[in-house]
Amino acid sequence: MLSLRLRRKPAQSKLSKFNRPNKTAIVTLKSLTPVQRVEERYLSFSIDISVVAGGFWWEGSQKTKDGLGTERIPPIDLNQKKLDLLVQALGPAYLRVGGSEADKVHYFTTSRTPSDPAPLIITQQIWDALHQFVERNQLGFMFTFKYGLFNRKQHGDWLPEETQGLLQYCRQKGYKIDVCELGNELNAYWAFHGIRSQPSANKLAKDYDRFCRLVRMVSPDSRIAGPGSAFWPKLGETIRPFSNITTHLLANMEERLDIIDWHYYPFQSKRSPVRTRTATLEKVIAPSSLDDFEQYARQLSRWRNKHQPSATLWTGETGSAQCGGQAKLSDRFASCFWWADQLGRGALLGQTTMVRQSLIGGDYALINRKTLKPNPDYWVSWLWGKLMGQEVYQVECFDPDIQAYCHSGKKEGKCTLLIINMTSKPKRILCHNFGAKKKRFEITAASLTSKKVRINGAKPKFNNGKVKLRDFPKLSKLNLVSPYSINFWCFEHQTTLKETNNSPSNEVYSAQPTPAKINNVIPLYPDEEIKPDTVPAPAPINVISLASDAQNTNED
Template identity: 70%
Template sequence: MFSNRLVHPWRHERNLRKQNKTVSVTLNSMTPITKVDPRFLSFSIDISVLAGGYWWEGSKGTQRGLGTERVEPLDLNQPKLDLLIRALGPAYVRVGGSEADKIHYFTSLNPPSTTPSDVLTLTQGMWNNLHNFCQRLDLSLMFTMKYGLFERGQHGIWQAHEVEALLKYCDAHGQRIDIIELGNELNAYWAFHGFTSQPSAKNLAKDYDTFIRCIRQHSPTSRIAGPGSAFWPRIGEAIKPLSNISSIFLANLEEKIDIVDWHYYPFQSSRSPVRTRAATIENILSPNSFKDFEKYSMQLEKWRNDYQPNAQLWTGETGSAQCGGQAKLSDRFVSCFWWADQLGRGAKIGQKVMVRQSLIGGDYALIHRQSLKPNPDYWVSWLWGKLMGECVFSVQSNDPFVQVYCHSAKKEGKCTLLIINMSPKPKIMHCHGFGSKKKRFEITADSLTSKKIRINGIKPKFKKGDVRLKDFPKLSKLNLVSPYSINFWCFTV
């Protein structure tokens, strides 16, 4: 019996009265409404994890946007880690995060800007290992270059020397950076580095123009992303006029960028000093919690259309809850619901790539950093990669607690319907406009806070280094979805 004991009973009963026993899903047309990047589902490795900085495991709070505990640098040469990443398929891997703006590059001629005990250094060995890691696992590297200007008098006159030196090293060693951005969440410098560190939109545009010219000269095949602004649930870019800089930045940018990207977390963990929407089971299972993502995405799309019409829109960083994720929620079954929805919703509204924070490290990781065991969200990602193709179709559901999304399948002539049932009751599905149903895959668990999930009733396991769709029992073709379940239904078209 599925346990929903952690949902407040009175709110649970109120929500039940709003829900339907049957759900009608209509495929409006087989003409795609948009198309996503082949590496749509991507992920990040935070620079703090890669290089051994301040991170979230063991931290009870935050210090300037970081965890309070320092960790050992990540070993990228672990066969089990390779196996888990390879199973997710080709992806972009973003290496960024708050410490990207303070890190010392091994190629830099300038002395570190912090005291020796606090210096975080990207060593030559780390950099070479990162490129080897990307090459053997078919990962395209997205890298956050250091902005690192923390006083207003420095803004608008950023110098490219450190970036040039690193790019020249890459050129000499045949290393490619596919996407490059400058600085991490530059509209939130005030929160991470103090109020006087916040650059104005116009000065930031000047510095970004300098950066773009540097990249075009020294790494002409790299694409450029920006501004990577942080948006909070309910309040967007937060403090006006201090941090609402994205539209003015784009308006003042003289050079062209390839990608307009942004960062968004739908919830905040208990570590976060500011919580506009706390990470709770009730919030995670509320359809209203998903609306802000769409709202802010539409804002970015308008600004993109106005100022950088040829750029793609990317969600450059996202996770279940800010500040490392919420313990005992972000790494549990309940987290699968927001993740499945954001993948489907993001693709539907035109986000070409979704970069998950993080691949490894923190409560919000796809893979547990110490044990290398996959968390529940990993299996949503795995099924998405196996079953959801690049073409996105328009579908509608008449029940807000049953979210639906449809993509082409990996094989021609088929499509996959993603059905997310956030209700404690089973639902009878009436699907209109689809062909015949071929296969069903269903993710369930014993409770919302379970660390283990099941696919078609059994726990997924790697056998001889692989896990395959045919490893799971076939489900009947009944038009029924289980309570609290995430479903992938495969149809002919």
């Protein structure tokens, strides 16, 4: 497996030939009229029900059994001050509790005795602690209710008693469930629970209608999401016509959905029984690996427009690699790039919420379950939450090596440009129509397989339980981005920018616009001479080796 080890050198008065930007990328803000708007809780996250209730999980597992890890773990202790601080630092979010065992878990509110030899049970203590965690950290709450594993002859006759009992308990206790969904990845039952468990779209529509009516009767303030189908890179909903159920389910439902959601992982771990793009270092840092998300997001948008036009679109579950993430890769710096891109791309494509699997638990977690230390992509999430607002703007960038996305800032009159450089070369970026650049934040690491990152050259850390933007050194206003870096550039945008769009559009925009000639491109700083050979380099990072030590655990 490819491993790129990177070493920092002191700032130089001249860029070496090796580190010289190979060309200039021009990024143009097309308009200050938003093309999309995301929820305040756009960047959200999940804790798998196996972690919450103590089921079979991934850390230490080398393979899968019935779609699960092979290691049984104890229920997570949610009453930890450090965990609260890490969650609160990420800002407003939904917490989703779902996952494969959501369809076999037992609720304490049912009187039925589980027949399983070692049943997974959400006890009253676990349920109360979960809601206390949600309330304490001011989170929204999304819960995946049990659809159940049963013979296909019973599909279309879903029994609501267990769900009804849990909803009634929540009403009595004053617990709020903001979003309810039925079943986890119902189109993939054939893969995880056996062929005879796979529901048809027509019968599932009847069950979902019954679920919608129940939720609106017992918990009328809750929104309803569905169907949460799993999409695989290159395959989509996989086997036709057996498991591509989303469009048929939506067409056959009588009730209204508030949210149409779907699940997507750009890679699969080596544990996964179904692999269309195995998580390797080469693939994780390849821009071409990011394209499938756009194809399926557009597909969901068309289906929504046709069958449930009032519903919003959510990516209801996403992570670096299916089946727990890839060990020694999903928790490394290399796994930051897909996440930064999918946050930007998803917002541009009309996904109003992005639910990350997972907050804690698994190799793909934002927070290490055993140590409570943030993984590298926690800091991507933290900067996104601090700098990226709800309004999404259209930008143009025709450099294939650069991904660029723009949102409003957190204050009026500001915008933030996300720039992702997935190459081993520095890049010069010229920004057109953005206004005055005020601050820059750059995420880098000593190597792609590093477990620790730097923001503006400094290691991020909590001081007295907090971490703030002003904790990091200021970068110069040079228009350079480092090799393998994720950048947030903050601007006070021009009020005189000519509006090319007079009103918001319902069109789903492409993350990579069709190339066109750009005229009259003006550098952000017109009196700044563009001479790459004489511009000081901001501590360039050099590639010094291409080795096969993919197991590198560099802590630098």
